[in-house]
Amino acid sequence: MDPTESSTELTRVRAEVERLRLDLNRVESFRRQLEAARDQLRRAEEAIERRDTIVREARKQITTLSRNLDEARRETRAQRQALSEARGSRWYAMRDAVRWAKRRPWRWLVVPWKVLRRREAEPVPEGPEPTPTWEPPAAVSARPRVPRSPASLRVAALVGSGLHAQLEPECTLVTFGPESWQGVLEDSPPHVLLVESDAYANDGGWQGQLEEGAEPNELRAVIAWSRARQIPTVFWNTADPIELERWLPIAALFDNVLTVDGDAVARYGARGALGMANIAAVAGGVQPRTFGPGSSGRANRACFVVTEAHTEDARLWGETQEMLGAVKEAGVDLYAQPGITVPPSLSAEVRELTEPLSSLYRRYAVVLSSPARGDSKAKIPRRVLEMLASGAAVVAVASPDVSLHLGSVVTTFRDNADTAEGVRRLLDDEAGRARIALEGLTFVLRAHTMMHRLAAIASAAGLAIDAEAERRVAALVLADDVDDAEQAVGSLAGQSHSPDEIILGTKSRASDLDGIMNSVTGARVRIVKQDGDGRAQRLRELARTSSTPWVFVTAARGDAALLESLILRAPFVGADAVAHATAPGAADSLTADITPTPVVVRTSLVAERGWPEDTETIHRWSREGVHIYAVEPPR
Numbered sequence: 001m002d003p004t005e006s007s008t009e010l011t012r013v014r015a016e017v018e019r020l021r022l023d024l025n026r027v028e029s030f031r032r033q034l035e036a037a038r039d040q041l042r043r044a045e046e047a048i049e050r051r052d053t054i055v056r057e058a059r060k061q062i063t064t065l066s067r068n069l070d071e072a073r074r075e076t077r078a079q080r081q082a083l084s085e086a087r088g089s090r091w092y093a094m095r096d097a098v099r100w101a102k103r104r105p106w107r108w109l110v111v112p113w114k115v116l117r118r119r120e121a122e123p124v125p126e127g128p129e130p131t132p133t134w135e136p137p138a139a140v141s142a143r144p145r146v147p148r149s150p151a152s153l154r155v156a157a158l159v160g161s162g163l164h165a166q167l168e169p170e171c172t173l174v175t176f177g178p179e180s181w182q183g184v185l186e187d188s189p190p191h192v193l194l195v196e197s198d199a200y201a202n203d204g205g206w207q208g209q210l211e212e213g214a215e216p217n218e219l220r221a222v223i224a225w226s227r228a229r230q231i232p233t234v235f236w237n238t239a240d241p242i243e244l245e246r247w248l249p250i251a252a253l254f255d256n257v258l259t260v261d262g263d264a265v266a267r268y269g270a271r272g273a274l275g276m277a278n279i280a281a282v283a284g285g286v287q288p289r290t291f292g293p294g295s296s297g298r299a300n301r302a303c304f305v306v307t308e309a310h311t312e313d314a315r316l317w318g319e320t321q322e323m324l325g326a327v328k329e330a331g332v333d334l335y336a337q338p339g340i341t342v343p344p345s346l347s348a349e350v351r352e353l354t355e356p357l358s359s360l361y362r363r364y365a366v367v368l369s370s371p372a373r374g375d376s377k378a379k380i381p382r383r384v385l386e387m388l389a390s391g392a393a394v395v396a397v398a399s400p401d402v403s404l405h406l407g408s409v410v411t412t413f414r415d416n417a418d419t420a421e422g423v424r425r426l427l428d429d430e431a432g433r434a435r436i437a438l439e440g441l442t443f444v445l446r447a448h449t450m451m452h453r454l455a456a457i458a459s460a461a462g463l464a465i466d467a468e469a470e471r472r473v474a475a476l477v478l479a480d481d482v483d484d485a486e487q488a489v490g491s492l493a494g495q496s497h498s499p500d501e502i503i504l505g506t507k508s509r510a511s512d513l514d515g516i517m518n519s520v521t522g523a524r525v526r527i528v529k530q531d532g533d534g535r536a537q538r539l540r541e542l543a544r545t546s547s548t549p550w551v552f553v554t555a556a557r558g559d560a561a562l563l564e565s566l567i568l569r570a571p572f573v574g575a576d577a578v579a580h581a582t583a584p585g586a587a588d589s590l591t592a593d594i595t596p597t598p599v600v601v602r603t604s605l606v607a608e609r610g611w612p613e614d615t616e617t618i619h620r621w622s623r624e625g626v627h628i629y630a631v632e633p634p635r
Contacts, residue, residue, distance in 0.1 A: 014414075035266055040279070043269075149469030150454045156190035156226070158206060158219075160198030163238065166287040166450045177205040178218040182225065192461050193226045195219070195254070197237040197247045212246055216253070223253055232256060232461035238284060240264045242374050251277075256461050258282045262378030280460045284382035285453035286389045286444055288572040293391030293441065294362030295589035300430075302327075302366035302395070302423050305353060306336040307383075309372035320370045321346065323397055326416035330423045332368065335360065361390035365433060366426050368419075369396040369410075380405045385448050388440035391588070393426055393433045395419065409440040431635070438632065445568040470571040472548040473563070473600060475499040477556055478538055480507040484556035489525060497564035499552055503542045505530045536610030543606035553611045554598035562634060566600040573629040577601040577611075581630035592622035594630050 153171040157164065167173055176184040195201070199210045209216040223233050235254040237247050240261040248271060251257045255277060257268055262281040269279050304324060311317050321343060324334060328349055335353040336342055342350045353360065361367055367387040375381055377400030384406055387394045396402045397419060398412040411426065413419040426433045455467035475492045479485035485506055492502050501524040528545065530538050543551050550570055552563050566578045578601075579594035581587040586594075596613045605611075605626070612618055622628055 040269060147464040147466035147469070150451055150458065150465060150467065151470055153192065153454065153458060153463075153465075154188060154190045155454075156185055156193045156222075156231075157196075158201045158222075159194065159196040160201050160238075161203070163196050163198070165290070166285070167454060169287065169289055170451050170454050175202050177202065178209060181218070181222055185222075185225065189229070190226075190231060191463060192458055193222065193231055193233045194457065195233075195235050195250070197235070197239045197243060197250070210250065216250065219250070220253060227255075232463070234258060234457055234461050236260075236282065236457065237264075239374075241376050241379070244268075256280075258457060258460060260284050260379055260382075261376045263376055264378075278460065281378070282453060282456045282460065283380040283448070284385070285448055285450040286382065286385040287450045288389055288445060288569075289574075291358045291361065291386045291389040292572065293588040294359075295587065296362065297585075298365045298392070299363055300331075300365050300427055302330070302332045302368055302427065303360060303364040304332060304334055304368040304370075305357065305360065306334070306340050306342060306350065307372065308337065308340060309374055310370065311340060313373040316371050316373065319397070323368075323370055323416045323419060327368065327420040327423055330420040331427050332423060333364070357386065358390060361387055361392050364392055365437075366423060367392040367394050368423070369394060369402070371397060371399045371401075375399065375401050377401050377404060380448070384410060385444055389444045389449075391437050391441050393436045394440060395423055395426065406443075409436070409443045411436065434632075434635070442564070442568065445572075449572070451571065470549065471567050472500045473550040473552050473567050473570075474501045474503055474546040474548045474603070475552040475554065475563070476503050476505070476539055476542045476546075476606070477554065478505050478535065478542075479556040481556075482508050488554075488556045491561075492563070493525070495561060495563060497567070499563065500524065500548055501526065501546070503528060503545060505538050505542050507531065535613065539606055539610040540608070543603050543610075546603050546607075549603055550600050551603050551606050552598065552600050553606070559598065559634070562598050563600070565631060565634075566598065569629065569631055570600050575627040575629035576605050577626065577628045579628060579630060580633045582633070584632060586630050587632045589630060590627055591630050592619045592628055594618065594628055595633075 150170055155167065155171050155173055157167065157173045157175055159167065164173065164175070172188075174184060174188045174190050199207055199212075201210060206219070208214055209219050226233050233254045234256040235247075235251045236258040237244065237251065238260050239247070240259045241264050244259075244264055244267060251268070252271070257277045257279045259265060259268065259279075259281055260283055262283075265279050265281050268277075304327075306320075310320050324332075324346060328334060328346075334346065334350045336350045337353050367390070369381070369384050369387060372381075372383075379401055381401055384394060384396065384402060388406075388409060394406075394410045396406075396410050396412050398414050402410055403412060411422055413422050426436070451470065452467050455465040458465045477485070477488045477492070479488050485504055485508065489502055489504060492499055503526050505528045507530060526545065528542060530541065532538055539553065550567060552567070554563075562580070566580075570578050573590075575590060577599055579596070579599040581591065582593045582595060592615075594615075596611075596615065596618060599611065601611055609621075612621070618628065
């Protein structure tokens, strides 16, 4: 057999074995989640049985009391009837006449008449209705709750500095200390109480309550205050799986326990103290406002950052050192966080990190990742999400967590030689590298931002949350020709990220457009009959009918597939409009050098001013204070 064919066949077999191994890991993870769900279902059924027993006993007591009440009512009626009969007798009449005559002597003359006259019988009171059998009150349908935006939430937060920086742009954070918490919370009643597994939460003010072995009396008081006001309480262990045991006493105080490790759900569920808690997995997320692509150019090199998590596990650190030794000649710059000791073999190449990670990742075309302490196959590694959100192509040593959760957007290799060769290929292939980086960025923005994680936390606590509320968009289409209208509406409705509504402004007759309304599914379509010719005025009219925070302005025969690349970035860039840059060098910055359409614009701006179709007006608007953000032009 040809050695080349043998090597190819061996590589194929290895790939198949790896795929099967990953499938087995995924099945095992699903099995554990199923067992945890069954345990929760069993505990819920036991709780329902206990409540049913209490209801049955209450019904017995109510029946006994109803029977005693009916007997007392019957006795009362009998006594009243006897009294009525006594008042109708002659002896009772003679007693009344004698009492009446004793006050005036002349009345004795009338006594015979009063005694002999016929007295009208007093009416006997009707018997009481028997007490009806008690039944539970009929269920009254609750008023449907409209999902709220995560940005409208007030979160009472007891969190570390990292999570605080991630959540603060997404909602109203209410922080407090152990001495003044009640006044702060009463002034700003929160929708949810969130506590993170960080002993130094809220600038270390709660260290005495959260450190290991401490007695969290004030924290119990905060939780009791929240429960009394029906405010859901949530504990999020972002240190799982390493510190699960350490935080169990704190987690047992809460109604909702969240973990970043999916495998830890079953471990929490097996604890008696958490038997009645709602336990769920919420992975760590990334803040695109911090970790996002930069406007400056990237060095055509790769980088790797040594962190404390890499060095704490001796086995993983040894594997990482071997990987770094193999790739350092492939165009890789090595950095280490301050205070990290690196071996002599790498000390000459490693630089101390003196800038934020977000800034470093923006400067490099490729970023490397390796396993670290705290990784788990059911846990999405947050550091890799941050690399992807920064717009870099990510290369990682194959591991269950990366392969299972991020394998579609991260380039993984089995051995160090392949990793070094893979880095070289990515650095040499600019187009392929840009495509991989864009896929990774899109992957994060679709479902792994802190906006989504906040919505998941609130939903787990029982709040109705629309995670995409800040990215709802209506497509505004001006199409006076029926064919153009059909093509535009069909193209928009067929996108994987279709607009929430399509507003079509047209001069055609409504009867000519019946086919559009009947053929489109998955998107709300509204047709507005317009008579004017001014484009800006017509766009203003359409925008004023929209209920979404953003509108998508495109030509009737424009590329509707570009909607997703614009709307995904809209909530995080602090701009009034998001469009494609005219050149790659202007991308990922606030600039007026954009193509006029397609564009995503704030609805309020279009409703007031419309949207121009010439670059001169766009530059003038930019000078007047309209912020326009440019993304990479389509390739």
